[in-house]
Amino acid sequence: MTTVALKDVTKVFQDGTIAVDTINLDVNDGEFMVLLGPSGCGKSTVLRMVAGLEDPTSGAVMLGGEVANDLPPRDRKIAMVFQDFALYPHMTVGDNIGFPLRLSGVEPGPRGERIQDVAGALGIGDVLARKPSQLSGGQRQRVAMGRAIVRRPGLFLMDEPLSNLDSGLRAELRAEISGLTRELGVTTIYVTHDQAEALTMADRVAIMRKGVLQDVGTPTQVYGRPATLYVAAFLGSPRMNLLEASVYVHLDRYVALNLGEQALYLPWDDIRSRAVAHYHGERIVVGMRAEALTPVAPDTPGDVLHGRIRYLEHHGHESLAFLDIGATAIVVDEMGTPVERAAPGQRSLRRFGQVMQRLTGRAGES
Numbered sequence: 135m136t137t138v139a140l141k142d143v144t145k146v147f148q149d150g151t152i153a154v155d156t157i158n159l160d161v162n163d164g165e166f167m168v169l170l171g172p173s174g175c176g177k178s179t180v181l182r183m184v185a186g187l188e189d190p191t192s193g194a195v196m197l198g199g200e201v202a203n204d205l206p207p208r209d210r211k212i213a214m215v216f217q218d219f220a221l222y223p224h225m226t227v228g229d230n231i232g233f234p235l236r237l238s239g240v241e242p243g244p245r246g247e248r249i250q251d252v253a254g255a256l257g258i259g260d261v262l263a264r265k266p267s268q269l270s271g272g273q274r275q276r277v278a279m280g281r282a283i284v285r286r287p288g289l290f291l292m293d294e295p296l297s298n299l300d301s302g303l304r305a306e307l308r309a310e311i312s313g314l315t316r317e318l319g320v321t322t323i324y325v326t327h328d329q330a331e332a333l334t335m336a337d338r339v340a341i342m343r344k345g346v347l348q349d350v351g352t353p354t355q356v357y358g359r360p361a362t363l364y365v366a367a368f369l370g371s372p373r374m375n376l377l378e379a380s381v382y383v384h385l386d387r388y389v390a391l392n393l394g395e396q397a398l399y400l401p402w403d404d405i406r407s408r409a410v411a412h413y414h415g416e417r418i419v420v421g422m423r424a425e426a427l428t429p430v431a432p433d434t435p436g437d438v439l440h441g442r443i444r445y446l447e448h449h450g451h452e453s454l455a456f457l458d459i460g461a462t463a464i465v466v467d468e469m470g471t472p473v474e475r476a477a478p479g480q481r482s483l484r485r486f487g488q489v490m491q492r493l494t495g496r497a498g499e500s
């Protein structure tokens with residue numbers, strides 16, 4: 135059973151860089167946890183502290199409920215996979231996979247069987263006699279995975295393992311990796327800056343920014359109920375619309391969100407009214423995802439935004455309309471709407487859908 139817990143973990147490098155700032159995070163047994171954030175936010179440093187390759191400046195790294203700060207890396211029952219694969223070029227695929235077993239003194243017979251099992255599971259059973267240079271990028275990554283799982287680790291640590299591969303292969307391998315780790319029931323911490331990878335693979339996602347943990351939750355939670363404005367803007371493509379508004383409650387009748395040149399009127403019994411009513415008289419930020427906005431007729435009353443389309447972007451399965459609504463530009467998912475109706479320059483109206491409107495904080499917060 136491998137759980138990981140970070141308790142107030144901070145890492146300050148010798149030059150004064152605060153790479154990780156007072157992080158608290160629990161990873162459950164068998165869970166697939168993804169650390170997500172932009173380059174330099176401290177993801178790899180967290181991973182390296184869990185692996186024992188870096189010492190925390192303060193705080194505790196706990197493995198299986200025990201403080202592991204002083205436990206050498208080799209005693210942590212951890213396997214790591216990096217983006218550069220780091221295979222031994224002079225060894226065959228079979229020997230690469232079997233290398234950790236050889237190091238720990240496993241006899242050739244059982245070693246060979248275990249290599250066959252692992253290679254079979256990864257679909258590389260027919261290339262065991264080749265050298266790494268004779269493999270494709272995807273096959274090399276599978277060998278690196280094979281070498282990591284061959285000793286049945288209690289914990290997998292993966293640092294951007296797919297970032298050197300082309301996008302088709304990445305999509306294929308991310309399904310394979312998450313399938314395999316779940317099959318094996320191995321606790322996994324996976325580092326990436328790719329949100330598609332994070333949202334598709336994770337049981338839970340931990341989002342970092344400048345060494346600070348911003349949000350932790352299932353992909354649905356962090357996407358639908360982001361804890362901070364940063365997470366709201368960071369997750370999702372196109373970016374979530376974030377509009378500043380003043381809140382005015384007209385008791386028992388409606389809530390007005392004043393956006394400057396126009397206002398939105400939410401019926402009193404609307405769930406969104408209750409979510410914002412206690413901000414009466416304050417300025418807040420309203421988050422709206424493109425897919426939560428739908429076109430309506432120009433004279434529709436109530437929670438309607440009026441905008442002028444600046445341009446359209448067609449993506450095959452969907453089209454995006456970029457609108458000016460007064461001073462603010464806004465993006466609207468045009469799925470299902472005849473494109474002719476939304477030609478550039480035309481005045482257009484969009485209604486807030488029911489899917490996702492949420493106040494993510496006060497104006498100016500991040």
Ligand code: ATP
Nearest residue numbers: 147149151153172173174175176177178179180327
């Ligand atoms: P990337 O996705 O680019 O790998 P990351 O989120 O994994 O980024 P880290 O590699 O953990 O980020 O780095 C976090 C911060 O710590 C960065 O500002 C980095 O420059 C700094 N850093 C990392 N290693 C050291 C070191 N040995 N000495 C000083 N600063 C370091």
